[in-house]
Amino acid sequence: MGNTPKQWFYETAVLLHELLAQNGSVYVHLDWRLVHYAKNVLGEVFGEDLFQNQIIWARTNPQKTRKGYGRIHGVLLFYAKSQDFAWNSQLRPLSDKHLARHYQREDEHGRRFDVAELTAPGTTKGPSGMPCRGFDVAALGRHWRMSPEKLDKLDEEGRIHWPKNGFPRLIGQVTPPAEHFAPQSRAALATSPDK
DSSP: OOSSHHHHHHHHHHHHHHHSOTTOEEEEEEOTTTHHHHHHHHHHHHOGGGEEEEEEEEEEEEEOOSSSOOEEEEEEEEEESSTTOOOOOOEEEOOHHHHHHHOOEEOTTSOEEEEEOSEEESOOSSGGGSOBTTBOSGGGTEEESSOHHHHHHHHHTTOEEOOSSSOOEEEEEEOOGGGOEEEOOHHHHHHOTTO
16 A cells, blocks of 8 residues: 555554543544545454444535535544443533424323324325325325334333324333433534533
C-alpha cells in the first residue's frame, strides 16, 4: 500500500486495537469515500464478530451537487475489542412536555402509554385491505400494517387500544412515567452539571 491514507488507517487501527482495554470500544467516523474500506480494515483488525453497529446521522446542511445524489448523511462504525465491552447509556428522563404529548392514555393499572398507527397509506386488494372489526381502512385510502391474524393476536394480548371515537391503535411502551428515558443530547451533555 505504501505511505498512503489507507496504510495510515490500517496502522492506526492496529495501534488502537492494541491500546484499547479488553472491555473497550471505538467509534470511527470517516467520510463516504473511505467508510467501506474502513469497515473491511476494522473487520480484519478487530474481527467481523466484534462489529457492533453502523450509525447513520443526518447532516443539517447537506452538500448539494449538480449531478448525482446529495451527501445527506454521515457514518460512524462501532467496534468493540470483546463482546464484554463497557456500555454507558446516555439517558435522561423524558420531559413533562414530552410525556404529556405522547403518553396521554392510561391503562387499568394507572400506567401511561403511547400508541402507534396500525394502518399505512395506500390500498391493497389482499387481506390487509379488508375491513376488520367494522373498520374499513380502504374507505380512507389506507390498509392495515399487518394481517388480520396478527391483529387478532395483538388484541388477545391486550396490545390494541380501542378508543371510544376513532381508529384502534397499537399500544406502544407501557411504563410508569418515572422510568421513561430518552437519549441524552449533545447539548444536554455539554450543560450537564456532572461535566
